Amino acid sequence: MPYPDKFNDSYSETKADAEKLVMRANGREGLLTCCIRPSSIFGPGDKLMVPSLVAAARAGKSKYIIGDGNNYYDFTYVENVAYGHVCAEKTLSSEDGAKIAAGKTYFITNMEPIKFWEFMSLILEGLGYERPSVKIPVSVMMPVAHVVEWTYQKFAKYGMKVPQLTPSRIRLLSCNRTFSCSRAKEQLGYEPLVSLKDGVKRTVESYSHLQAQNHRSISKASIFLGNGNLAKTVLWEDAKQTVTVLLLLAVIYYHLFTCGYTFITAMAKLLSLTALFLFIHGMLPSNLYSPLLSLFICCIYLLSND
Known part of the structure; x- marks a missing residue:
């Protein structure tokens, strides 16, 4: 042949x-x-x-x-x-x-x-x-x-x-x-x-x-959610993924409702932060990602209080 x-x-x-x-x-x-x-x-x-x-x-x-x-x-x-x-x-x-x-x-x-x-x-x-x-x-x-x-x-x-x-x-x-x-x-x-x-x-x-x-058997909730990434996130089956999503939602709320930015400025900052988090989430292993994520959350909390 x-x-x-x-x-x-x-x-x-x-x-x-x-x-x-x-x-x-x-x-x-x-x-x-x-x-x-x-x-x-x-x-x-x-x-x-x-x-x-x-x-x-x-x-x-x-x-x-x-x-x-x-x-x-x-x-x-x-x-x-x-x-x-x-x-x-x-x-x-x-x-x-x-x-x-x-x-x-x-x-x-x-x-x-x-x-x-x-x-x-x-x-x-x-x-x-x-x-x-x-x-x-x-x-x-x-x-x-x-x-x-x-x-x-x-x-x-x-x-x-x-x-x-x-x-x-x-x-x-x-x-x-x-x-x-x-x-x-x-x-x-x-x-x-x-x-x-x-x-x-x-x-x-x-x-x-x-x-x-x-x-392990798959729960009805997981099947209802498609038994994929959405189910892992909502049901906290992937802690790294769930925490990332929660943090992104917190950042969205802060930038759109509490910081006083214009809508365009808020969206620009939001997109930049989203890209940064997706990059970190994909590149870093869990043992390095989790401590850095915790540190970043603390910084966001302190800045929001100031």
Whole structure:
């Protein structure tokens, strides 16, 4: 499979760059190389996919399906990925195998294509969470994702967190992504050792600490408020965020009703202070932010009394 003219994201591009380096090294000073291309690795020890799914489920965001939900994916259990490397090493170590495999690329999957959102549902349901059911068209999500990405590009230098909703992520969540392992099967002798069903079972069992019953129940008030930042602020679940909002409200009240400024002057000062607080809130860790915030509150109180 040739490389695309334009990659979906920087991660894919750096993977291709690394693969080119490995391929160029083949045949130099007696070194033999080939490339293994596993698709969508999962399994125990994963620090990205399953933890992210659980975090989304606990925030009430896992109920959404991007697209029509019918896009197929090839997933690869981690043990099968390791076995694919073993097969490649054994093949390159034999004289006849080296003539065939050296300098080539091989796709490694579980060889069991499955709908992407069905796979995610199996993981979520296995951990006791609700499966996704609400479908949102890609045509609706993509413009929003472009706005989010543009905002991040402008404000990343001020401490804005990397967003989850980006155009590249939307494309990955809604595309078909399956590969043929026929070359790996014929030339490397690769066959998956662990089936997709068993791989999902082992993965779910390895994340028992993320089971739904081990997570505190979400209150009706939190659900009513959207179970997001608003709920965290109003219900005092995030003390740093709540105190910041209260302080901003106090500053708004002081500048608009008690200090005697004109409306335009008051708004200008208010916007400046808001920008300052948002910057501090995003940049400073809690252990530094809280003491400085307390000190600032004291200063505001003393100045207002004077």
